[in-house]
Amino acid sequence: MRILERPRRLRATAPLRRLVSENRLHAADLVLPMFVREGIDEPVAIESMPGVYQHTLPSLLEAARAAIDAGVGGLMLFGVPARRDAIGSGADDPDGILNRGLSALVDEFGDRTVVMADLCLDEFTDHGHCGVLDDDGRIDNDATLERYADMALAQAAAGTHVLGMSGMMDGQVGYVREVLDAHGYTDVSVLAYAAKYASAFYGPFREAVDSQLTGDRRTYQQDAANGREALREVRLDVAEGADILMVKPGMPYLDVLAEVAATQDIPVFSYQISGEYAMIELAAERGAIDRDEAIMESLLAFRRAGADGILTYWATEVALKLRAEQ
Ligand code: PBG
Secondary structure: OOOOOOHHHHHOOHHHHHHHOOOOOOHHHEEEEEEEEOOOOOOEEOOOOOOOEEEOHHHHHHHHHHHHHHOOOEEEEEEEOOOOEOOOHHHOOOOOHHHHHHHHHHHHHOOOOEEEEEEOOOOOEOOOOOOOEOOOOOEOHHHHHHHHHHHHHHHHHOOOOEEEEOOOOOOHHHHHHHHHHHOOOOOOEEEEEEEEEOOHHHHHHHHHOOOOOOOOOOOOOEOOOOOHHHHHHHHHHHHOOOOEEEEEOOHHHHHHHHHHHHHOOOOEEEEOOHHHHHHHHHHHHOOOOOHHHHHHHHHHHHHHHOOOEEEOOOHHHHHHHHHHHO
16 A cells, blocks of 8 residues: 555654644733723622623732733723713723723733723613714714724823724724824824624623623624625725724634735734633533633634734633643
8 A cells, every 4th residue: 555645644743743733822922801890899700701700900900910920912901881871981081990990001011011902882882882873873983983082092091002993983993093193192003803793702791891782783893794895894994004903703703814814914813702702611611522622722723814813811821821831
């Protein structure tokens, strides 16, 4: 028998597999999403996301320190306000919980890590939408951009390094860039959630931020059926001045991630979102899959698809694991 190619040869031992592996995870490429909540004295566990908490300001700093010490590359902060209104006033209030959290992170760790902020209204509005509504209850795209600009200025004033524009309004990147520049914030970067899909996998996040949303986000987030449309959104965000691109969710949209990463010349990140986290945690809890292996395999899939950075709720744990393996 003459078999010319034997690919199994390179799979024979763990050291060989390690040597020839095409992709590797690095702690520095992981970003930890975090939640800070107003009006609580103790961290609150998020039931649908075992191991993830709504933080107090002190516990936020503690968890941030653990992440940074473990080697995690950056932090992405979400705020959970005590009060909400139609225009999301808490979002651009310098004393609002998100901006206070950002200031605290920047003051404490600003020279050691990259502090990023979610720039979107949904956590702050009483209707739970990512934008403000017109008299007919529809999203008012252009009025929303004014709110985003005010949020951007507040986040920049707090010292935030990267603004994560996740609202999916038309023209949002260009308008926020223009306003930032006009106020001298030329060094503040924009992470554009260019391809963000309307997804059932955001489910646990709604609990995480105590979302008030009824209905869905299908008039602004993308339709799962569309791949090429993502390239259009990417083209627009790049033209408007995006510094980093995001594809989100992650695992159900790895085809989109792979295409964007292969065709763009700026960094491309992807977000392993709350439902992806919950699926693995809960399936493992029921004994259906091996938790640790599933986590590493899922993150490697992002790398293989071309992600330069990965937002994951496992960032600290995985960073520690990678260090132990070295
Ligand atoms: C919008 C935002 C959402 C997530 C990140 N930014 C929710 C949404 O668009 O419905 C979801 C993150 C996750 O599910 O882990 N502020």
